[in-house]
Amino acid sequence: MIAQDIEHVLISEEQLEEKVRELGATLTEEYREKFPLAVVVLKGALPFMSDLIKRIDTYIELDFMDVSSYGNATVSSGEVKIIKDLNTSIEGRDVLIIEDIIDSGKTLNYLVELFKYRKANSIKIVTLLDKPTGRKVDLKADYVGFDVLDAFVVGYGLDYAEKYRNLPYIGVLKKEIYSF
Numbered sequence: 088m089i090a091q092d093i094e095h096v097l098i099s100e101e102q103l104e105e106k107v108r109e110l111g112a113t114l115t116e117e118y119r120e121k122f123p124l125a126v127v128v129l130k131g132a133l134p135f136m137s138d139l140i141k142r143i144d145t146y147i148e149l150d151f152m153d154v155s156s157y158g159n160a161t162v163s164s165g166e167v168k169i170i171k172d173l174n175t176s177i178e179g180r181d182v183l184i185i186e187d188i189i190d191s192g193k194t195l196n197y198l199v200e201l202f203k204y205r206k207a208n209s210i211k212i213v214t215l216l217d218k219p220t221g222r223k224v225d226l227k228a229d230y231v232g233f234d235v236l237d238a239f240v241v242g243y244g245l246d247y248a249e250k251y252r253n254l255p256y257i258g259v260l261k262k263e264i265y266s267f
């Protein structure tokens with residue numbers, strides 16, 4: 088069915104599960120004495136967040152922010168739009184941003200600057216995927232699941248034109264799907 092649009096599987100369900108456990112254990116240590124506010128960047132980070140938080144064995148608070156800059160394209164528009172803001176004040180909080188992918192870096196750069204302005208005590212980033220070759224601004228995550236090369240990837244939350252978020256693995260989309 089939808090798997091027919093995938094050229095190849097890049098990261099399997101098993102690899103995802105193992106990595107999420109590893110990241111969860113690391114974050115448990117990092118935040119043991121704190122009560123961080125985990126900010127989930129909608130919509131792409133939802134499946135990663137939902138698996139990751141079950142592997143973090145310390146107190147955390149969750150909040151959600153919906154931002155979008157891709158629309159139906161495979162290249163960032165460069166303009167980050169806030170669709171839904173946080174419900175929680177982040178002044179003085181230790182913020183852990185949970186993301187699915189860093190590509191140009193513009194989404195997270197925008198959020199980090201916003202959270203600094205709002206006087207967070209600390210800001211760290213955990214991202215499942217990092218695509219360093221896509222970078223347009225200087226931004227580094229604190230915790231990275233996997234580096235990916237320069238292909239448009241989908242699945243496990245990541246979309247192309249709002250499709251494929253429900254694939255259980257990360258795959259590379261066939262070129263003919265997005266190039267006309």
Ligand SMILES: O=P(O)(O)OC[C@H]1O[C@H](OP(=O)(O)OP(=O)(O)O)[C@H](O)[C@@H]1O
Pocket residue numbers: 128129130131132154155156157158163186187188189190191192193194195246
């Ligand atoms: O580093 P960047 O080039 O900014 O790209 C990364 C961002 O782009 C995607 O979100 P998108 O704006 O497509 O919204 P979505 O999560 O709802 O798909 C992805 O989930 C990241 O948030």
Ligand code: HPA
Pocket residue numbers: 157188189190191238239240241245246247
């Ligand atoms: O490779 C990608 N796939 C899906 N969404 C994305 N947003 C930035 N890069 C990507």
Ligand SMILES: [Mg+2]
Pocket residue numbers: 131157245246
């Ligand atoms: Mg998207």
